[in-house]
Amino acid sequence: MSYYEILEITKNANGDEIKKAYRKMAKLYHPDRNPNDDTAEHKFKLCNEAYQVLSDDQQRAIYDRYGKEGLQGGAGRRSSGGGFDDLGSIFEEMFNGFAGGGRKQSRAAADKFPLDMGVEMRVSFKEAVFGCEKEVKFTTKSSCKTCKGTGAKEGKVTSCSQCGGKGQVYVRQGFMTFSQTCPACHGEGTMASEKCGDCKGKSYTESKES
Secondary structure (H helix, E strand, O other): OOOHHHHOOOOOOOOOHHHHHHHHHHHHHHHOOOOOHHHHHHHHHHHHHHHHOOOHHHHHHHHHOOHHHHHHHOOOOOOOHHHHHHHHHHHHHOOOOOOOOOOOOOOHHHHOOOOOOOOOOOOOHHHHHHHOOOOOEEEEEEEOOOOOOOOHHHHHHEEOOOOOOOOOEEEEEEEEEEEEEEEOOOOOOEEEEOOOOOOOOOOEEEEEEE
């Protein structure tokens, strides 16, 4: 299949049409939406490969004239911004809130410390039938009041230098680009200038309840 067939577009498609087609196909075959599906993963890889070439005018011209062999011959070196620089923004738009879409704001306290809790308990058949009372002991996390859940002294934070405040970084592997949670700020997009003395930079405090 040609790159045009992979993205289901004509050879006369313009840049906007190529980008629109890529979004549609990438969203359809994204590995996170097709777990353990080798066919979908292969198609997703082909979509990335096709977009990398067709979104760059120089690459596309070489491909149209010489085919894939022309690109493999060394003439297909990327010289302009094109697809690679564009992929990050496309994935942010397509998968915001899904599979690590780009977060530009810190997570809410409810996301960090869910209020729902599951506790396993063993009861006898008689207790299950007639009812009973049990005491449950558990540990909860709550947002640190001193630093307002930021983990920073006096709540003073700076934008993460590694992800630029997005909370995610993009990793390129061949023709494929993956997004993952920033290892430096753990998806927050911000970092503490100085750790909070009460929570030691963890942004939360723990309490035992029953």
